[in-house]
Amino acid sequence: MTQHVSSDRAESDPLRLAPSKGQWAVERLRTARRWLAIRRRLVLVVAFVVLAAGIGTGTVYSWHHCWSFSSDLVTTSSNECVGVTDGSDGTQVFGSGLAPVMSAIAAENDRVAQEDGTVSLALLAPLTSKNDDKDLTLRQYAGEVEGAYTAVERANAQENRPKIRLLLANMGSGEQSWQHAVDRLKEVEGLVGVVGMGLSQQESVDAARSLSQAGIPMVADLITADGFDTTGTIDDKGPIRGLVRVAMPNARQLAKLGERIPPGQHTAAVVGSAVTPNNTTDLYTKSLDDDFHTVKALKKYLGPESPDFSFNPLGGASAIMPTITQNLCNTGKKIDLMYYAARAKYLPEFLDALRQRSCHQQKITVITGSDSAALDPKLAAFHDPEAPITLLYASYPTPAWMRSTANPDRRLYNAFEAAFTSPHHGRQFPASHLENSYWPVLGHDAVLTAATAIHNVTANTNGTSPSRYDVSNQLYALANNAVPGASGHFGIDQNGNRTNLPITVHQDG
Numbered sequence: 001m002t003q004h005v006s007s008d009r010a011e012s013d014p015l016r017l018a019p020s021k022g023q024w025a026v027e028r029l030r031t032a033r034r035w036l037a038i039r040r041r042l043v044l045v046v047a048f049v050v051l052a053a054g055i056g057t058g059t060v061y062s063w064h065h066c067w068s069f070s071s072d073l074v075t076t077s078s079n080e081c082v083g084v085t086d087g088s089d090g091t092q093v094f095g096s097g098l099a100p101v102m103s104a105i106a107a108e109n110d111r112v113a114q115e116d117g118t119v120s121l122a123l124l125a126p127l128t129s130k131n132d133d134k135d136l137t138l139r140q141y142a143g144e145v146e147g148a149y150t151a152v153e154r155a156n157a158q159e160n161r162p163k164i165r166l167l168l169a170n171m172g173s174g175e176q177s178w179q180h181a182v183d184r185l186k187e188v189e190g191l192v193g194v195v196g197m198g199l200s201q202q203e204s205v206d207a208a209r210s211l212s213q214a215g216i217p218m219v220a221d222l223i224t225a226d227g228f229d230t231t232g233t234i235d236d237k238g239p240i241r242g243l244v245r246v247a248m249p250n251a252r253q254l255a256k257l258g259e260r261i262p263p264g265q266h267t268a269a270v271v272g273s274a275v276t277p278n279n280t281t282d283l284y285t286k287s288l289d290d291d292f293h294t295v296k297a298l299k300k301y302l303g304p305e306s307p308d309f310s311f312n313p314l315g316g317a318s319a320i321m322p323t324i325t326q327n328l329c330n331t332g333k334k335i336d337l338m339y340y341a342a343r344a345k346y347l348p349e350f351l352d353a354l355r356q357r358s359c360h361q362q363k364i365t366v367i368t369g370s371d372s373a374a375l376d377p378k379l380a381a382f383h384d385p386e387a388p389i390t391l392l393y394a395s396y397p398t399p400a401w402m403r404s405t406a407n408p409d410r411r412l413y414n415a416f417e418a419a420f421t422s423p424h425h426g427r428q429f430p431a432s433h434l435e436n437s438y439w440p441v442l443g444h445d446a447v448l449t450a451a452t453a454i455h456n457v458t459a460n461t462n463g464t465s466p467s468r469y470d471v472s473n474q475l476y477a478l479a480n481n482a483v484p485g486a487s488g489h490f491g492i493d494q495n496g497n498r499t500n501l502p503i504t505v506h507q508d509g
Contacts, residue, residue, distance in 0.1 A: 066093045072184045074177075080128045082177035084169045084184040094127045094170055097139060100427045101146045105166050107425035108149070112156055112163040117465045121450055122167040122185050123148050123443070124207065125196040129173045140374060143433040144221065147443030147486075148195060150420045150429075155451040161458050162465055164451060169194070174278045175203035182210050192454060192471045193217045195446040197243075200225035200284035201276050205235055212240050217453075217472035220245035221446035222439065224253070224370060225287040230496030234283055242472045244496035246445045246485070248503055250287045250369055251295060253394035256503050257367050258297020260392060267333050268292075268301035271309040271324055271350065272341030279314060282343070288369050289341035298339065298367070307331055317346040321353035329359035340368035344375055351381035351389060360387035370395040374437050375508065382509035391508040396438040396487055401504070409488040416444055416486035438487075445485035449475070449492070452483050 066073040066081035068090060073083040081093045087106030091099040112118050127141055145168065152166045167188065169181040175198050185191060194211055197220040198204040204223065209232075211218055220228075224247045227233035232240040272289045276282045293299050309324045311317065328335050338354070340347065347368070354364060366389065373395040381389050402413040420440060421431050433440055453474035457466035466474075480499045481489040490500040 066090075068093060074180060076172060076177060078172075080170075080172050080177075082128070082170045082172045082180055084122065084167055084181060084188065086165065086167050094168065095129070097142045098127060098145060098168075100429065101142065101149050101424075102168070104153075104424040104427050105145075105149055105168065108153055108156065109165050112165055115163045117162045118165050118190065119162045119454060119466065120165045120167055120188055120191045121152070121447065122169045122188065122191060122194045123196040123447075124169040124171065124181060124185070124194050125198050126173050126175050127168065127170040139433075140437045140439045143429075143437050143440040144196070144443035146420065146429040146433060147440030147445075148447045149424070150416065150440075151444040151447035151451065153424060154419055155448070155455075160451075160455040161463060162454070164454065165190075166447075167191075171198055171203065171207070174276065175199070175201065175207075176278055178203045178207040179210075182207050185211070185216070186214050191216065192466055192468045193219065193450045195219045195450055196221055196443070197223055199223070200228055200287065201278075201282050202280040203276075203278070204228075205240075205283065208240050208243050209237070212242050215242070215472070216468050217242040217450075217475055218244070219446040219449045219475070220247065221442040222247055224248060224250050225283040226251050226291065227287075228283060230494075242475070244449070244475050244492045244498075246442060246449060246487075246490070246498045248370065248394070248396075248501045249497065250284070251291050252501060252503060253369055254288070254291045254295045254298060254367075256394045256505055257392055258295055260505050261297065261301075261337070261365075261367075266301045266337050267303075267306070267335050268298070268337035268339055269307040269309070269328060269331075269335050270302070270339045270341060271311070272339075273311050273313055273343065273346070275312060275314075277313050279312075284369070284371065285341050285343060288339075292339040292341060292367075301337055302339075307333075307335070311342070313343070313346065317349045321346075321349045322356065325350070325353040325357040328354075329357050334362060336362070336364055338364055338366045340366050344368070344371040344373075347372060347375060348379055348381070351379060351391070354389055355381045355384055355387040363388040363390075365390045365392060367392050369393060373506070377508045379508075389509050392505060394503050394505050396441065397502055397504040398506075399434055402487070407488075409484075412484050412488065413441075413486050416441070420444075441486045445483070445487055445490075448485055449478065449483050452478060 064075055066075050070089045073081055073089060075081055085093060086109050087102050091102040125141055152164050156163045169185055171178040171181050194216055197218055200223050208218060223245050225234055226249050229245055230239055230243055232238050270292055272285055274282060274286050311320045372393040403410055420429055453471045454466050456474045457470040475492055478492045480491040482491045488500060488502055490498050493499055
């Protein structure tokens, strides 16, 4: 009697079809089944070992901890990895854009772990983006971390003690997870300082005040808002002790820009955004807006009836910018100066809207802050003869100038550039990161400032390992020219601001 096998049973058990295929087929399928069983057992064994290792360290390897064993790392509800790492938790925990520098950090930290008396510095910043590696700002942060790492590697290559271990602390895109990152940093043994500190927004101020209360000194690299320094006048809540910075304050930038406005009659208007996408205070843009109304060379072109437009980034820019720019044509005034007090990420849409407004043939100059340094000079808005638009902003000098004989400190920059682009534990950082952004220079100079303070402690105490309080004292003792930065020699003044600022006015269009 012929035995019929149901189709679903036949698909799940291929050996039942074997009699029609011959004995060789039976053996072949039985062998395959045995190997499948072995593979399943191996998977279970590996899973058990991983689980046991996680339990042994108090943390289970999981999605919740960014697929790591570290309780210092947490995956947020928006699928961002935030917290603190020394690079040993994987090169991709903060995204593929940071993988090369994370690999270098892990290798350098492993190397200096063999030394006696190492100390730790942490770079605190928003190191991930909801747009992943396509985000321009995220690419800038990669350059910032690469610059910071270059400074650590150069410092560790010298005879100075102690050697420095670099940690990365991610606050998340928008800095909404600053509290978790800061709380983890406070628990790091041997931490003597924090560099970076993110952007000029409320979350950064909150993080700075929290670190200050713990006695942890900070060297900010990108913060430019007026009063976001030791004075703490940024929010009138008292001094932020231990906070110094190497970037140029907004008021200094805009005063320099005011010198470039040709004498004569001018009429200005202001457009700005005072909040972040988190709906918190954007202190960078608020500071710009305040300076436009207080810097003598700029405020004189604003009258009591000057147009003042504001927008909320939560509503996006594409819908509101055409309305704002068209309103410029409807004021009855010939506005030739536009003071832009918003983030550079919205500036391309604003410039394009200016280009499309009905009175586009009227020449207009847009004045803004250093945030615009990463803007693409090839934007169509800068090259339309029918819509003459000029952008003015103040920032650091170009790499070409830094290399040139016009720069008295060119040897410092050239040495930094050579170190930045040389192989780091088998990795090389792209030279384009230096050409397209000054963030690598600032990241480097912030770490170098902290490293100089650290090594001054040991030099003055016959090798005593510095505490965070020692480093804080030394930061304020860095007199003019004490730090040989990539951007030139500088020091730190009593308010925590950099001396010898190399401010340059840049023009697009």
